[in-house]
Amino acid sequence: MTTEQLRPRPDSLVPHSTSPFGGDRLLFLAEALRTFHDTGALAPSSADLVNALVVPVTSRPNRPLSVLEVGAGTGVVTRRLAQVLRPGDRLHVVEANPRFADRLREDPALAARRPGIGLRLSACRVEDLPRREGEDGTAGERYDVIVSGLPFTNFAPARVRLLLDLYLRLLVPGGELTYFGYLGTSTARTLASGPRRGARHRAVVRLLRSFEAAYGLGERTVWRNVPPARAYLLRSPGGRDQ
Template sequence: MNDWTTSHQRATAQRHAEGWMFLIEAARDLRTTGAIAPSGKALAHALTEPVRARSPRPLAVLEAGAGTGAVTRHLIPRLPRGSRLDIVEANPRFAERLRVLAATHPSTTSRSAEITVHQRLVEDLDTDRRYDVIVSGLPLTNFTPDTVERIMGRYMKLLHPGGTLTYFAYLGTRRARTLLASPSEARRHAAVDHVMTAYQRRYATARWSVWANLPPAHVWHLQHPPMPSQPSTDGQQHHSDQVSQ
């Protein structure tokens, strides 16, 4: 058995274990686990694009709702040397898994990035730090509109001027809930969609369609308004619908 086969088998076993862990935690609490499976590589690539775009200077990055670390593993190797990564995860079992990942990932020592895991809700993160990039994996469609407004408001306050928030939303969830959910649940979901649409109209710079994910998703990039004398990181604000296979 060669090294590639062994590595492939380990990766497959890890994905299966994470899938079962997601299902178990979702059954326990949809507030902290809203996905049915860890994010795939294509989704992780789209979510971490703002980090690559800002290299090679050191960055302050926040990942919220990191789960089992599917996006975190994609993010750590892309951090420029001297960067800081704060990971916020409310689920205690996921948080412990993330601490192990942060301590053992091969890129952690070679890139000299400072990584800290915070076991708490992102709304309760007590910090004066501002971030260049925020990567959100929180299941916003599971929350009340007021909670979503608090989370989004907190994100925008935590961003540096010109900083980027990136998050995803599964395709087709609104239609599915409209057809299958109770009237009150359908109204809640529509109200959350209204909150998110307002933020998208005000701050969105890009939207990616990620079909190679279970389920497919849109990834949104929202940018905190730059200071008057500071150019946008994209040169100019724009809306796009880029496709990730």
């Protein structure tokens, strides 16, 4: 695991004319074909889905925020977060795919973010982040917002449960979590992969629906995405300062 602070570069050193987005699509497709189990899609999220995922940051309390993004991919959500965060905010990005992590390190939009926004990249799985225990026995670092891009339905139910429990531990009381899932995947998974994997997929969906029933604030269907998706907004137990 490597964790590093990504420093803003002076404007004179930022290649403003370079657009990463075409290369991002090609890289995303290549990694999806190579490691679909961990990537979970064939294209980055659309602008509409990105906007749905960053709602807790755009409708924020009037104080500095600490944000964790898990599964950043090529950075389409990361770049949007860097646009809407304010000086004093902190963004911790976790990306296990080394090729995606390399792309994030060189992203000109992230390098050109406004001063005063802390940005840290950890090239590892979120489960492998160091656990610095606080006095109350909880993880030492906690977050106001978590944005998860992990493909839950590609994982075994036990790992999904571990991830959801971890997110709750990492959130401050009243902190908010967003993630998304694609529409119509249960039938497609059964037809493409057989009944055994279809059953595993349905077990994960039931687990997610139970989690959403306990902590959910709402959901939004995003038709302008490939494939169409549904974004979920949840809140951890406890109060929230406004």
